[in-house]
Amino acid sequence: MAATGTPQTITLAKGLNQGLRAAMEADSKVIVMGEDVGRLGGVFRITDGLQKDFGEQRVFDTPLGESGIIGTAVGLAVRGYRPVCEIQFDGFVFPGFDQIVSQLARLHYRSQGKLRMPVVVRVPHGGGIGAVEHHSESPESYFAHTPGLKVVACANPVDAYWMIQQAIACDDPVIFFEPKRRYWDKAPLDLATAPPPLFSSRVLRAGTAATVVAYGPMMRTVLDAATVAEQDGQTLEVIDLRTLSPLDLAPVFDSVRRTGRLICVSEAPGEASLTAEVAARVSQECFYSLEAPVLRVTGFDTPYPPAMCEEDYVPDLDRVLDAVDRALAY
């Protein structure tokens, strides 16, 4: 990819692919491992062509076992490698959950810094693709709840390109969520524009009526809602959290102090979730600025439903705008 010149239009999937390529070129210790990531290029083709260009030593198919993928990545990290693990679908991360929570997240702390765990675990998350069970989950809160992990969610092609490189360069374990139904979204990538830090949230759209916070696959929904709201005469301030742990809430506090209203949006079930965390923190920090209670628009507290019901399960533009209306009614 050219370092300068005309912005190139890429998909989110291509952004990840090019970002992985750049990270592998920058550091020979970066290795890519997971189910079907080699010859096939991953079931979503995110690692397409990497094995051909970097060889089977650095891009390798693993046996089918998520605990094995994460556990051996821990050992490879002890050895000095920087493994990038692909978990094929969100619902399959749980066989590796123990290794992530009990081992990967703790070894730096347990060893008081003598061991570093620069491991990236890539997880495609979210629904909306008409999939069978276990292919549409939003498990990010489990990981954000785990000290020792860092958790990020990219939402657009430009962030995908930069954030995957920043995550790989990070010396801490990073759970990297990818919005699978947005893999084919397109955007121009201008390499001359420096990326923001990995662990920072971003205001994507300025507004005054209310603040809407979301992350990952919900960002496009929320931005669409803001466009519609503007046609109705209300400008919404839209913030992409980007980093789920640590949360970067200063821009959110700043925004809520101006708008007085906050709507948190996520596909994950709402109970004990990231949206709950944001609501609690905002109520603590912005108590005197709030003109309305913090409202949340989330998936329901049910297992992810059969695909024919997912249009009703995944928050859409109308549910976001309904919450905006309720907030403005106070």
Added chain:
Amino acid sequence: MPSRKSLSSHSGPAARPPVGQSTEGSIVGTAMDIDGQARPEQVIAGLRATSEGEDLVQLLTPEGQRVSHPQFELDISPVELQSLYRDMVLVRRADREAKALQRQGELGLWAPLLGQEAAQIGAGRAMAPQDMAFPSYREHGVAWCRGVDPTELFGIFRGIDQGSWDPVSTGCQLYTIVVGSQCLHATGYAMGQRLDGKVGDPDTGEATICFFGDGATSQGDVHESFVWAAVYDAPVVFFCQNNQWAISASLDRQTRVPLYRRARGYGFPGIRVDGNDLLATLAVTRWALRECRTGNGPVLIEACTYRMDAHTTSDDPTRYQLAGELEEWKLKDPLERVRVHLVREGLAEPEFFVGVAAEADELALRLRNYCISMPVPGPERIFSKVYAEPPPPLDAARDDYLTYLASFPDASSAPGGTH
């Protein structure tokens, strides 16, 4: 009991060959019932057998007699043997002192090593400096061999830290408490050794050795480790100390076949060694590590031994162990057979044993004194090194808590303020 119909039916469950019945020679000498099925007590008796059976590697009998083995030879000088005996005595003494310290309230918990000294010193001393060990939480003998001082183990069980030694410079990973997890770490590390091009030379090559117990073999992570290690030809020795008990669960809760036999299913060799025999353990582990360095890994070793004390100091084995079991195993004590051998063969003078005993007492005193005066971490330790790149909110939480503590007029009356 399956009926004949199900045994002969293609659609029914596969007929399970009884334990002990094998086309490649008997595993254990158990008599079968008339229908060919082993009775449960026969299975247990067979699995527990460690001194019978042609496939158990032994070079020093419980009576202290050297015996030969067609595959595993060991040429060892009297000085080397004395040194290994000294290791076992000192490690046992440290272990007994730790138990006493726990009973006196100086350690929160201890996981006794007693009875497993030969397995651990044999395996630990088989390692080359460039090799890497991945222990579980009872590997005090392995840690000793890697130069990890027992005080560093005491720190874990006193609640001072969670393992303070440097895993890379010692070649000994920190203890792992979730049973079996470390087998995947070892396999990954060994994959890294291969990626680094450190496999191929039997002398200068590198290998990894992973320690776990009979209970751990039921964990999925151990299965996945065997699969990964086989698929990637990882230079890793899986060293299973079968000490017969996983807390209160005897071996028949974990397996129907002797554990070393499982290796065959994964496509690598499995060896069963008398884990109370220092010399056999040393010889077999040396061989296995050399195989791995050369590129012929992985290898599974099942070291048959016995946990002569409780699982931990919180455990009460009298509730589940058989009467007389311990007495039976005392006859196979790993230290005693070496001592008898040294004496009988004139390989050590009486002064040697006096000197080792005195050294053990000195070690115990040093450990005790260090243990009771270990510096206690302050509350800031809670927040220390959670991340390589600490996030601002965590630093702020630490500062808030320290400010809160400092707000008490008398710091010693603050919660947690006795530090």
